[in-house]
Amino acid sequence: MANSRFVYVTYIRTTPEKLWKALIDPEFTRKYWCETVQECDWKPGSTWRNTGPGGKLADQGKILEFDPPRRLVLTWQNELFAPMKEEGYSRLTYELEKAGTSVKLTLIHEMDKPQSKLIEGVSTGWPHILSSLKSLLETGESLEETRKWPEGI
Amino acid sequence: MSAGMDKVFKALADASRRRLLDRLRADNGQTLTQLCRHLDMSRQAVTKHLRVLEAARLVVILWRGREKLHYLNPVPIHQIADRWIEKYERGRLRMLAELKDKLEGESDG
Numbered sequence: 001m002a003n004s005r006f007v008y009v010t011y012i013r014t015t016p017e018k019l020w021k022a023l024i025d026p027e028f029t030r031k032y033w034c035e036t037v038q039e040c041d042w043k044p045g046s047t048w049r050n051t052g053p054g055g056k057l058a059d060q061g062k063i064l065e066f067d068p069p070r071r072l073v074l075t076w077q078n079e080l081f082a083p084m085k086e087e088g089y090s091r092l093t094y095e096l097e098k099a100g101t102s103v104k105l106t107l108i109h110e111m112d113k114p115q116s117k118l119i120e121g122v123s124t125g126w127p128h129i130l131s132s133l134k135s136l137l138e139t140g141e142s143l144e145e146t147r148k149w150p151e152g153i
Numbered sequence: 154m155s156a157g158m159d160k161v162f163k164a165l166a167d168a169s170r171r172r173l174l175d176r177l178r179a180d181n182g183q184t185l186t187q188l189c190r191h192l193d194m195s196r197q198a199v200t201k202h203l204r205v206l207e208a209a210r211l212v213v214i215l216w217r218g219r220e221k222l223h224y225l226n227p228v229p230i231h232q233i234a235d236r237w238i239e240k241y242e243r244g245r246l247r248m249l250a251e252l253k254d255k256l257e258g259e260s261d262g
Contacts, residue, residue: 005182007224009213108215127231 004116006109006123010130011102014137019096019103020069022137032132032142035149042066048074052149061089071095076109080153084118087111105130157210161229164209169194170202174211177225184220 012019022028026037036058039049044066050059061075072094078084090111097104107130109122132143164170169192176191177183185203189196203223206212213226238246 005224007181007213007215007226008228009210009226010228011210106213127227131228131231131235 003114004111004119006107006119006126008107008126008130010105010134011099012105012134012137013102016069016096016098016103018137019105020072022133023072023094028133028136032136032146033129034146048076052153061092064091069096078118078121081117081121084121087113087116087118090116090118157229158233160205160209161211161233164205164211167202167205169198170206173199173202173206174225177212177223181224182215182222184222188223 014022022032024038024040024042030037035053036050039051040046040063042063044063046063048061048063049057052058057079059076059078059080061077063072063074065071065073074092075089076092077089078087090109093106093108093110095104095106095108097106107126109119109126111119128143128146132146136142172192173188176188180187185196185199188203189199192199194202203212207214210226210229213224215222215224
C-alpha cells in the first residue's frame with residue numbers, strides 16, 4: 001500500500017500510439033521534459049535511465065510492465081538530490097485509454113513511504129511537464145519553461 | 154472544451170464541494186467513509202457532490218484492491234489559470250497573495 005501518491009489525469013487530443021511514442025521517444029521528451037532523454041530498451045526487467053544534458057543521470061530504475069499503447073510501469077529512484085535518493089525506489093505508472101477523439105492519460109507516481117519528499121517534489125514538476133506534453137501534441141509546440149534543463153542542477 | 158469548463162465552474166460554485174476538495178488537498182486519496190468523517194454532510198450528499206466533481210474531472214477515482222480512493226486532480230484548475238493568467242504574471246501574483254496572507258494573518262493549512 002503506497003503511502004504517498006500523486007495522481008494526474010489529463011485528456012489529450014491525439015491517438016494512443018502517438019502519445020505512447022511521445023512518452024518514451026527522445027525526440028519528444030527533450031522538448032517537453034526539460035531536455036531529458038530516457039535510455040532503455042523498453043522490455044520488462046530492463047534498466048531505465050532518465051538523463052539530462054551531457055548524460056547526467058537524473059533518475060533510474062527498472063521496467064515492471066510494458067504494454068504499448070496502454071500501460072507502462074517502472075521503478076524510479078531520484079539521483080540528483082540526496083534526501084530523495086535516500087528514500088529509494090518509487091513507482092511510476094502511465095495508463096492510456098482512448099476517449100472519443102482524445103486519449104485519457106492517467107499518471108500515478110507513488111511510494112511506500114508516508115510524506116515522501118520525492119512524491120512532494122514530482123507533484124510540482126509533473127503538472128508542468130504533462131501540460132507541456134499536451135501542448136506539444138495538440139499544437140506542435142511545447143511550453144517554453146519546460147524546454148531547458150534547469151540551471152544549476 | 155467550453156462545456157468541460159462550464160462543468161468545472163459549476164462544480165466549484167458550491168461551498169460544500171470546495172470543502173471536499175480542501176479535504177482531499179489536505180489528505181489526498183481518501184475513501185468515501187474517510188471523507189465523510191470530517192464533514193457535516195450525509196453520506197448521500199457527499200456521494201452526490203463527488204459525482205459532480207468527478208464529472209468536472211476535478212476528482213479522479215483510483216481502485217486499489219477493493220478500496221475506492223478519491224484524488225484531487227489539479228488539471229482543470231491549471232487549465233483555467235493557463236487560459237487567463239500570463240506566465241510572467243504568475244510569480245508576481247503569488248508574491249502578492251503571500252503578502253496578503255501574511256498581513257491578514259491567514260493560513261491555508
